[in-house]
Amino acid sequence: MQPRDLYTKVEDFLSDESFQRWVRFKENHTHWEEWTLESPERAKLVAEARVWVLSMKIEETELSAQEIQRSLQDTWDAIQTQQVQKPIWRMGWFRVAAAVLLVGTAAMTYFLVQKNPTQVVITYKDLVEKDTEGLIEQTNNSNKPQLITLADASSVLLQPKSKLSYPKEFSGNERKVYLSGEGFFEISKNPNKPFYVYANEVVTKVYGTSFRVIAYPSQPNVEVVVRTGKVKVMPNEEIQTDTKEGIMLLPNQAARFVRNNLSFEKILDITQDKPLIASTNTIEQLSFEFRDIPVHQIFTTIEQAYLVKIEYPKEKLKDCYMTTSLSDEPLPEKLKIICESLGSDTRYEMNGNQVTIISSGCN
Structure with missing residues (x-):
């Protein structure tokens, strides 16, 4: 049998016992699932082969591998010509099943796989190409x-081997970004302008909260984990599930979401x-509830969470303490609240991962 990377036809999969056992009994699930999701074209071919295997439900047989392969080839030839060449009563039981399957499912297979391939997999590239705003990709x-700071002061911690596409400015009545991989989001509150994270087959809608999205193309699942606030997780409109609401x-x-x-x-x-x-990240493990805590300790917590460097006048702020809640705020808002609490002459400047606090001391 040729290596599966060379499979180009449905019968290649149907003659692969490992593929049949994956479809029918979930054996080697991760092994097959990750390989399938590496390519949209491959996913389409696998989806068609799955329809055949699930529809036939063929039990174990004593036929030789050569007989099975010959039967499969006969059936596939029939699909190509849209007719069965031999009288059905002269075929073996395997060929009878395949011929019946041809009549009953050929049209359905064509519709599901050829007409609506996005029902199988939706890629980051597909989503980004449909957006007309002109996006920045990080x-x-x-x-x-x-750390990525968006135009609305929302912040995103983008994990290694991940991508985020977003507009320079959010126009219209909604905010949309596109993720491939993993990111921790802290969204600035704006009830009139909901925020959407598109991650392959899943869309997360939020008004102001913190949550993590894991959507690596090679993994079998897409996951959304909420730390604070409330979000709504929905399937992409092109995905047909029983959870449309x-x-x-x-x-x-x-x-x-199980792909x-x-x-x-x-x-x-x-x-x-x-x-x-x-898979919990550092930022999710830290508490941002501070009660009579030295300001320098608050800065240390922020540095650990966001992997930023904060410079501040240590002597002027060494006796400053603070009681505040910063749990449901993106990084820019956290810094703003701290500065306002220290006094009207305190402000911050941010350049990438470098934060500078300018202050003459606390009130």
Whole structure:
């Protein structure tokens, strides 16, 4: 059997016992799923082959590999010519099943796979190309998270091997960004202008909150994890699922979209989900509730969370303490609140990952 990377026809998959067992019994699920999602064209071919395997539901047989391959070839030839060359009563049981399948599912297969391929997979590239605003793309090729500040003062911690596309300015009555990979979002509040994160097959709608989206193209699931506030997770309008109305998530809840069967799973307590706990980032582990805390400790917490460097007049602020809640605020808003609390002559400047606090001391 040739390597699966060389498969170009449906019968290549149908003659692969490992593929059949994956479709029918979920064996080697991750192995096949990740390989399938590497290419939209491959996903279309796999989807068609899956329809055949699931529709036939052929039991174990004692036919030889050569007989099976010959039967498969006969059936595929029939698809190409839209007719069965031999009388059905002269075929073996395998060929009878295939001939019946041809009559019953050829039209359905063509409609599902050829006419609506996005029902299988929607890529970051597809989404970005449809946007007409003119987007800025940020790619994190480093080995640590990158901080991105958006035009509305929302902030995003973009993880390595991830991409984010966003407009220079948010126009109209909504804010939209596109993610491939993983990012932690803290969205500035604007009830009149909801914020949308498009991540492959999943759309997250939010008005002002913090949450994490994991949508790597090579992984079998897309996940949205809420830290503060409330979000609504929906399937992309081109994906047909039984959850069209979306799922509402509260703090410490999550939604998992399973690409294999286009279904959603709501996780009511992320502490009970080991994969989600294992993937928790530093910013999600830190508390931003401060009660009579030295300002320099608050700055240290922010540096740890956002991987930024904060310079400030240490002598002037060494006796400054603060009580405040910064949990549901993006980084620019956190800095603004701190500066306002210290006094009217305190302000901050931000250049990439460098933050400078200008102050003559606290009131």
